[in-house]
Amino acid sequence: MELETEAWTDMTEVETDLALLPVGSTEQHGPHAPLGTDTLDAEVVAEHGAERHDDPVVVAPAVPVGVAEEHRAFSGTLWTSESTFRSYVRDIVRSLASHGWDHVVLVNGHGGNIDALREVAGTITRHDEAFAVPFTWFNAVGDHSADMGHGGPLETSLLQHTNPETVHEDRLDEAADGGSDGWGEWQSGVNLAFDSDEFTQNGVVGDPREGSAERGEMLLDLATESLVALLDEIADRPVGPRE
Template sequence: MDLTTATWTEMDDAETDLALLPVGSTEQHGPHAPLSTDTLNAETLAERAAERHPDPVVVAPPVPVAIAEEHRRFAGTLWTSESTFRSYVRDIVGSLASHGWDRVVLVNGHGGNVPALREVAGRIVRHDDAYAVPFTWFEEVGDHSSDMGHGGPLETALLRHANPETVREERLDEAAEGGSDRWGDWQGRVNLAFDSDEFTDNGVVGDPREGSAELGEELLETASRALVDLLDAVAERDPGPTAE
């Protein structure tokens, strides 16, 4: 049940309390992948899980701008403050809940959003008339999670499978050669770098040439199964009373 294509009368007839809110980012993903990579991938996961779930699930429009200042030196990257981001997500969940869709999974496609989404979900559960939990798709792909990178094999694979027209195939060699094999600049367990241009020339971490469409199909299958299972758990959860 896609809010971007439905009419209000169709949604008025929706008999469900489950909703998915894709949360992405507008940020660099190297010379080969679009700035909308995180948003596209979050939408792909949300749409697939909604299709697979036996009960109706509302899919909200995605949040396209988020916490991405670490990519600020690459043209086109947009970002907001953590406080603005948390407030915006909370307001959207509140809007969904006002229509009765008050059990919401925040389907995340950007690593920089993870701490803020966990924090705002906690605020929602404790203080609002809704229940929300975050789900980050690349954390739910089994052993492949360790290959995440940035604009690397996993993100590129999912794009190649679900949105192949967005990948600049002729730039994959350039992306791999100008990238880094590790996120950050480390001294022991301390990351000395705050911005991605400090350790990758073109914004890439990992080798995107290893991200085939076939791998993308596998990633989508694995992550969407996990998201369907999470929806089941959310539907059955008793979150307890909210704070006064």
Template sequence: MHLADATWTDVDDCDTDLALLPVGSTEQHGPHAPLGTDTLTATAVADAAAEAYDEEVVVAPAIPVGVAEEHRQFTGTLWVSPETFRDYVRETVQSLAHHGFDRVVVVNGHGGNVDALREVTGTISRHDDAYAVAFTWFESVGEHSSDMGHGGPLETAMLRHLAPELVQEDRLDEAREGAADGWGEWVSRVNLAHDSAEFSENGVVGDPAEGDTERGEELLTLATASLVKLLDAVAKRDVRRPDHR
């Protein structure tokens, strides 16, 4: 059940304590892909998992702005501080829990959100009347995960499968020419770069041409299966906190 499409009476009749909360970002993805890529992909994975899961699960509206200041030099990118993002996620989960949806999987589509989500789901589970974990779809697609990049093969593949009309195919050569091979500038296992503009001319990392529609379909299938498995584990988990020793 999608909260945004349901009436409150429909939700009142919903017999589940499970919820999915998609989170993404509004940020540059090169000259060929839309600013809303991360929100679109996170939402699609959440929707697919909710449909595939055997039991009822609530899908909350996506949070579309995340921790993305690393892309600030590229026009249209929006961001909030990690503190604001954590507070927003936490209070959204609290409101879900208020209505009985107190087992929440946050479905993430943006790498910049990962650290903040790990921290806030821990805080929620330790201190609030809810249990939450974070799932990042591109970390759960097997061997494909090593090709993630940014606006690169994985995200372009997902877009070509989910929303091909949003991919500017005539700009792929431009995207490839200005792309970086990897994320950052590394010395002694330290990334010297804080912003993507420091190492990528147009914000792209990786070769988007390697992300075709068939790969996108496979990525969605793999991410969906991983999320369904996680939902089942969250549904069955004893979420009582251990006593102090």
């Protein structure tokens, strides 16, 4: 059940303690994909996970701005500090828990959010009246995960399947030509690059031409299956501050 489309009087009748909080970003994804790619992808995975689960699942509105300063050189990118981001996510989870939806999966669509989400989920579970765990969809799609870049084949495929009108198909060659093969500039196991414009001309990592709507359908199914399994696993986890 999506909070944005329900009346509060209907939500009082929902018997569940499971909730999903989609977390994305507003940042460049090359010349072919929208700034809201990460948010759109997180939302659709959360929605399908809730629909497929046997028990009711509350879906909160998405967090559309995340930890994305690494893309600051590209117009339209928005970002917040990790501390602000963690505090905001924690407050939302506390709000959900106050209504009894205290087992929360943070459905993430942006790589830059991963560390902060793991940290805040630990803080919530240790100190608040809730259990929270992060779930990053592109890390939960089996062997496909190895192809994750940025604006590359995975993100492009999922958009082509779920939000095809947002993809500029006529710019895929441009996206591939100005992109890079890998993330960062590495020496001695250290990434010397802090911002993405240091190693990619147009923000793309990977070849989006290797994506397709058919692959996107497969990715959505795999991510949804993984999310449903995670919801099943956390359903009986204890809630409350850990002593």
